[in-house]
Amino acid sequence: MSNRVRIDAKHCVKPIAMGVVVAVVSSIVLLILFSVFMLIQNLPRNSGYFLSFIIISLSTLFGGFACARLARQNGLIMGSVVGALYILVVSLIGAAAGFALNLFGTFLIKALFSVGFGALGGILAMNIRRK
Numbered sequence: 001m002s003n004r005v006r007i008d009a010k011h012c013v014k015p016i017a018m019g020v021v022v023a024v025v026s027s028i029v030l031l032i033l034f035s036v037f038m039l040i041q042n043l044p045r046n047s048g049y050f051l052s053f054i055i056i057s058l059s060t061l062f063g064g065f066a067c068a069r070l071a072r073q074n075g076l077i078m079g080s081v082v083g084a085l086y087i088l089v090v091s092l093i094g095a096a097a098g099f100a101l102n103l104f105g106t107f108l109i110k111a112l113f114s115v116g117f118g119a120l121g122g123i124l125a126m127n128i129r130r131k
């Protein structure tokens with residue numbers, strides 16, 4: 001008997017796509033909320049760097065959670081895939097907007113955060129019981 005994880009591709013596409021959409025939409029909402037917060041509190045501009053990590057972490061956590069809840073299996077793998085696709089989508093949007101992609105600087109750190117928190121969201125989704 002094999003302990004390998006079996007993943008059926010046709011049942012994974014929809015949950016992963018929904019997870020990425022949840023992550024991108026929550027990212028937009030969090031960006032708006034943190035922007036308003038920064039204006040109200042008069043925070044320094046360099047705090048945006050720290051807030052970007054919080055936004056990436058929370059967004060991929062939500063996306064990984066949503067994906068694993070829909071798929072009902074393989075939370076770690078599904079959440080990690082959502083995190084990887086999220087950072088790819090965000091990087092492509094940033095490149096289209098004219099921002100440079102620094103592969104060895106903050107991009108690598110943000111990619112690790114994205115995949116890690118996506119996986120954490122998937123794990124949480126698998127461990128929280130449905131009523």
